[in-house]
Amino acid sequence: MSIHNSLGTGAASRPGARFSNPRIRALIRKEVWHIMRDWQTLLIVLAMPVFMMFLYGYALDVNINDVEVMVEDPSPTPETAQLIRAIDHSSLFKVKGVVNSVGNPDDIFKKRHVKALFRLSPSFTRDLLRPGSPASIQVLIDGSDQNLGTVLRNVTEPFLQKTTLSLLNVPVPVTIDVRQTILYNPQQKSALYFVPGLMVIILMMISALLTSLTITREKEQGSLEQMLVSPIRPAEILIGKIAPYVVLAAIDGALILLVGYFVFGVSISGSLTLLSVASLIYIFAALSLGLLISTISKKQEHAMLIVLPATVLPTVLLSGFIFPIASLPVWLQLLSMAIPATYFLEIIRGIILKGVGLAELWRPMLVLGSMGLFLLAVSVRKFRVKA
Amino acid sequence: MNYSIETNDLTKKFGPYTAVDHINVGVQAGEIFGFLGANGAGKTTAIRMLCGLLTPTSGSGHVAGFDIMKETAKIRTRIGYMSQKFSLYPDLVVRDNLKLFGSLYGLNKRDLAARMDEMSAFLGLTDLLPRITGSLPWGWQQRLSLACANLHKPQILFLDEPTGSVDPVSRRNFWDLIQLLSAQGTTIFVTTHHMDEAEYCHRISIMISGKIAAMDSPQALKKKHNCETLLEAFLAIVEGGNR
Numbered sequence: 058m059s060i061h062n063s064l065g066t067g068a069a070s071r072p073g074a075r076f077s078n079p080r081i082r083a084l085i086r087k088e089v090w091h092i093m094r095d096w097q098t099l100l101i102v103l104a105m106p107v108f109m110m111f112l113y114g115y116a117l118d119v120n121i122n123d124v125e126v127m128v129e130d131p132s133p134t135p136e137t138a139q140l141i142r143a144i145d146h147s148s149l150f151k152v153k154g155v156v157n158s159v160g161n162p163d164d165i166f167k168k169r170h171v172k173a174l175f176r177l178s179p180s181f182t183r184d185l186l187r188p189g190s191p192a193s194i195q196v197l198i199d200g201s202d203q204n205l206g207t208v209l210r211n212v213t214e215p216f217l218q219k220t221t222l223s224l225l226n227v228p229v230p231v232t233i234d235v236r237q238t239i240l241y242n243p244q245q246k247s248a249l250y251f252v253p254g255l256m257v258i259i260l261m262m263i264s265a266l267l268t269s270l271t272i273t274r275e276k277e278q279g280s281l282e283q284m285l286v287s288p289i290r291p292a293e294i295l296i297g298k299i300a301p302y303v304v305l306a307a308i309d310g311a312l313i314l315l316v317g318y319f320v321f322g323v324s325i326s327g328s329l330t331l332l333s334v335a336s337l338i339y340i341f342a343a344l345s346l347g348l349l350i351s352t353i354s355k356k357q358e359h360a361m362l363i364v365l366p367a368t369v370l371p372t373v374l375l376s377g378f379i380f381p382i383a384s385l386p387v388w389l390q391l392l393s394m395a396i397p398a399t400y401f402l403e404i405i406r407g408i409i410l411k412g413v414g415l416a417e418l419w420r421p422m423l424v425l426g427s428m429g430l431f432l433l434a435v436s437v438r439k440f441r442v443k444a
Numbered sequence: 445m446n447y448s449i450e451t452n453d454l455t456k457k458f459g460p461y462t463a464v465d466h467i468n469v470g471v472q473a474g475e476i477f478g479f480l481g482a483n484g485a486g487k488t489t490a491i492r493m494l495c496g497l498l499t500p501t502s503g504s505g506h507v508a509g510f511d512i513m514k515e516t517a518k519i520r521t522r523i524g525y526m527s528q529k530f531s532l533y534p535d536l537v538v539r540d541n542l543k544l545f546g547s548l549y550g551l552n553k554r555d556l557a558a559r560m561d562e563m564s565a566f567l568g569l570t571d572l573l574p575r576i577t578g579s580l581p582w583g584w585q586q587r588l589s590l591a592c593a594n595l596h597k598p599q600i601l602f603l604d605e606p607t608g609s610v611d612p613v614s615r616r617n618f619w620d621l622i623q624l625l626s627a628q629g630t631t632i633f634v635t636t637h638h639m640d641e642a643e644y645c646h647r648i649s650i651m652i653s654g655k656i657a658a659m660d661s662p663q664a665l666k667k668k669h670n671c672e673t674l675l676e677a678f679l680a681i682v683e684g685g686n687r
Binding site: 091280285 | 495496497517520521523525527529530531532533534535536540543544545547548549550552592
């Protein structure tokens, strides 16, 4: 209901009393008929979020396990065998093979699908047992997968140090005692990361795409013109057209949260009511963006081509879902501040993971609401202007 | 004299191009007024200005007594508009299209039901009400458009090339209905480039590159140009205008 009110006052320069409800109701009814008749689209709209969740849920695992490696051990001894066993038994690595000499390491990476090659020096055992001379291991890492390469570079050295010391029964020397505690997502479950992110992406996609398509379709058919010669006002047309999609997007949002809870065990630490209100504000902003796109595109194809780079891509790349905003170049950081998704991601992560409330979140919510109102005002203006 | 539609030097420019160039027309209530001209002569632009879909560049106009610049809201409740393109919803059934457009014009449930019965009987659409609109033949879709434009009993009907690609029999039937509506007092403002349709009009105006080159009854135009048919008269005027 709150969405309707804010739309009403936002769309008209005078209060909501200007709107004649039977006309809007008739338009909403018609839009629902369209949606019901076009059951294939409806099915996609409802099934896509669930499908994407399963895809992300099982494919996107940021934790690294059992990376396949090769070991070159030119002079095997009980000590090197012990070390290789320890590498293999660790959760990080899985030893695919031990060879005496690899010849050209390039061949190993090209022919065998290993991500790293550990080359023990020929004097490894001797150096290890003799104090004062460090035993050396050369580690070659496959950098073609940049993400994995970075992780391997960071973990391999401390891992080998620790493993070797414990083989020698030497206690790990303590210089600084660092104790890390991960808050809000202690098990680092990826579901807690992608459920809020998907909510941000899917609501944007559904809202912006569907509204821009439904309005450009009316343009193409000429039915928009037929409506514009009738007594219905432009703002009434817009409300009648988008109200059903607010409901549809809200259903999608609920679906994501339900699948998140029952399948991936993501529960909401904060207030569900606050989350719903924030989601409706976000849907409103996204719908207004869709409206704006529909006012500048004459055909459905145009709308589709604009929606992808203008809404979906920034939402995925710049909202902080995939890349932390702080690590973006300054001009992209500024851009990320201009998109609704950034604020909604902050809100939804705050509510789901940290359980924060309105006291901490009123600012992004206000920004989101203002963005929606601004976009709506611009689109109503553009919509009203006659050629 | 009180005209149903009246324009004074109505002009529309798109950048350097003048689509409608100082036209002056006066259409009486109940008259069938034909707007003839080649494609691109400015007929559709003129009709769109009168319906409030386009803002004139200069000049003035009144429709049903209201200013087309300032009182478009009042005009909208009093006119019906049928564009050259079929512009109802093909995926809805006939009844739903009628219901929607009736509601947009503010008809309440009872009036709407009564008007729907009346219009579908008048246009012979009654059996087609439960059919999907897109599955109807062209001629019937045009009749449905007319029904939707006429549900709220407009004083004036604007028809922009209403029978574009309709077969001759359907076209004939369509014009019988138009003449009936005119007899009941509805003003009809129609654009066309079919000469046989122009014959049905009480008066026609012929537009050449945005200007009105001639305006009179079909009979008077034929007489004036010494022609047997309206087509010959039309060609004489158009060629005269282009020379």
